[in-house]
Amino acid sequence: xxxxxxxxxxxxxxxxxxxxxxxxxxxxxxxxxxxxxxxxxxxxxxxxxxxxxxxxxxxxxxxxxxxxxxxxxxxx
Numbered sequence: 001x002x003x004x005x006x007x008x009x010x011x012x013x014x015x016x017x018x019x020x021x022x023x024x025x026x027x028x029x030x031x032x033x034x035x036x037x038x039x040x041x042x043x044x045x046x047x048x049x050x051x052x053x054x055x056x057x058x059x060x061x062x063x064x065x066x067x068x069x070x071x072x073x074x075x076x
Contacts, residue, residue, distance in 0.1 A: 004062075006038035006071065007031040013068065017045035021053045024072065028059065033076040042068045 008031050012020035020041035031037055039050060050070045054061035060073035 004036060007035035009038045009040060012039055012041040012043075012046075014042065016043050017049055020046050021049050024050065024053065025057070028072065028074050031074050033074050036062065036071050036073050038065075039070045039072070040068055041070065046070060 008027060010020075010023050010027055012023050015023075020039050020043060024037065024039050028037055039046070041050070046068075047064070047070075050072065051061045053059070054072055058075060060075050062071035062073055064070050
């Protein structure tokens, strides 16, 4: 596993805002600093909410590698 591969994938497909962000907030501290967590979310609001949460919480938003997927690096 490389540093860019997700250490964990959170499946939030079918969940509405703010549930994907809440799930991300609960799980990100469970992965090692420097590793990536991927959130699967098809709510259109996730495309704005996840990057905004990353800015507020000083986490690194890595982008969307595929439709309905959002990668975040745990920065500590």
